[in-house]
Amino acid sequence: xxxxxxxxxxxxxxxxxxxxxxxxxxxxxxxxxxxxxxxxxxxxxxxxxxxxxxxxxxxxxxxxxxxxxxxxxxxxxxxxxxxxxxxxxxxxxxxxxxxxxxxxxxxxxxxxxxxxxxxxxxxxxxxxxxxxxxxxxxxxxxxxxxxxxxxxxxxxxxxxxxxxxxxxxxxxxxxxxxxxxxxxxxxxxxxxxxxxxxxxxxxxxxxxxxxxxxxxxxxxxxxxxxxxxxxxxxxxxxxxxxxxxxxxxxxxxxxxxxxxxxxxxxxxxxxxxxxxxxxxxxxxxxxxxxxxxxxxxxxxxxxxxxxxxxxxxxxxxxxxxxxxxxxxxxxxxxxxxxxxxxxxxxxxxxxxxxxxxxxxxxxxxxxxx
Numbered sequence: 001x002x003x004x005x006x007x008x009x010x011x012x013x014x015x016x017x018x019x020x021x022x023x024x025x026x027x028x029x030x031x032x033x034x035x036x037x038x039x040x041x042x043x044x045x046x047x048x049x050x051x052x053x054x055x056x057x058x059x060x061x062x063x064x065x066x067x068x069x070x071x072x073x074x075x076x077x078x079x080x081x082x083x084x085x086x087x088x089x090x091x092x093x094x095x096x097x098x099x100x101x102x103x104x105x106x107x108x109x110x111x112x113x114x115x116x117x118x119x120x121x122x123x124x125x126x127x128x129x130x131x132x133x134x135x136x137x138x139x140x141x142x143x144x145x146x147x148x149x150x151x152x153x154x155x156x157x158x159x160x161x162x163x164x165x166x167x168x169x170x171x172x173x174x175x176x177x178x179x180x181x182x183x184x185x186x187x188x189x190x191x192x193x194x195x196x197x198x199x200x201x202x203x204x205x206x207x208x209x210x211x212x213x214x215x216x217x218x219x220x221x222x223x224x225x226x227x228x229x230x231x232x233x234x235x236x237x238x239x240x241x242x243x244x245x246x247x248x249x250x251x252x253x254x255x256x257x258x259x260x261x262x263x264x265x266x267x268x269x270x271x272x273x274x275x276x277x278x279x280x281x282x283x284x285x286x287x288x289x290x291x292x293x294x295x296x297x298x299x300x301x302x303x304x305x306x307x308x309x310x311x312x313x314x315x316x317x318x319x320x321x322x323x324x325x326x327x328x329x330x331x332x333x334x335x336x337x338x339x340x341x342x343x344x345x346x347x348x349x350x351x352x353x354x355x356x357x358x359x360x361x362x363x364x365x366x367x368x369x
Contacts, residue, residue, distance in 0.1 A: 045087070047333075052066075062217065069147070072149035072319075076094070078132075081144075093178060093319065095180070098151050101128045122269070123268075133170075137170075137174075138173065145175040146173075146176075150167065150170065163204070171208070177219070179218060181221070183269065193226070218244050222282075223252070248295055249278075254270070274300065284359045287313065296318065301323055306369060308339060308342050314359045339351055
């Protein structure tokens with residue numbers, strides 16, 4: 001996806017006039033590449049102020065300076081995890097990475113939906129493969145929790161075997177791993193969310209984790225396009241394993257929220273603001289099903305209020321990405337300030353004390369921003 005709000009990044013005057021307006025006129029994927037390059041060249045400002053103690057939290061034994069992460073999809077090839085951490089993210093998740101390099105789907109494959117602050121992508125797990133990501137991450141100090149999102153090659157004869165390879169490759173290097181079975185852009189991948197397929201997948205992935213030197217936490221990332229029966233089945237399987245947590249959710253293939261808008265008919269996964277209501281309801285519904293199992297909430301966060309709603313729906317931590325295309329880099333700081341204000345307004349001392357405050361309302365569909 002893109003991250004075209006580059007003007008706050010480019011604080012140096014000699015950077016060829018790359019502004020947000022310029023980038024929004026570019027092809028979306030070209031704009032994204034320009035942003036990665038700017039970050040890699042050190043053109044991003046570092047967070048200047050100390051983190052608020054109200055945001056310090058622990059997730060699966062991982063101490064986070066704040067519970068806000070950059071979601072997978074932005075830094076597919078582990079090129080800029082350190083600059084992202086220095087911007088102020090408490091987590092940085094790279095990938096999705098597959099065992100072998102692959103080019104992904106034909107271009108164009110990334111589309112803005114400006115009328116709704118949405119993004120549609122059909123990237124298809126384009127990435128440089130395990131070896132390239134591992135080489136960049138080995139020995140790198142990232143001042144945030146480092147997640148590695150693992151996937152399967154499109155032409156693999158055995159998707160599950162690819163995930164096992166991902167665990168073996170990155171278990172001793174990452175702070176956590178994410179098993180991504182929820183992208184709509186690899187044919188057949190979402191089938192791994194079904195009962196028996198999921199049992200086999202998690203069984204083999206967690207067995208590989210058990211054989212690694214480090215017991216790295218493993219998360220399962222699921223789709224929002226699941227009905228209650230499917231949520232029940234996933235929860236049952238997950239709770240029968242020692243999986244560490246869930247990420248809810250990936251992009252949606254539905255288009256109700258953007259019907260009639262520019263690019264609405266493009267195939268692929270929809271993210272950004274239009275995903276917020278659906279993904280937050282699924283988050284709350286899974287919270288009801290899995291008890292205290294850690295959940296990272298992602299999908300449509302676009303403001304301090306929407307970030308707070310994720311926690312109140314049941315998230316222990318959150319991730320964002322698409323909204324920064326339209327909201328700019330200062331969105332991260334605004335979200336932090338908003339969460340701190342909410343904690344204090346409730347007479348609490350930490351964001352963790354607000355987790356699940358309105359789960360029932362979000363799960364039932366009664367809650368709205």
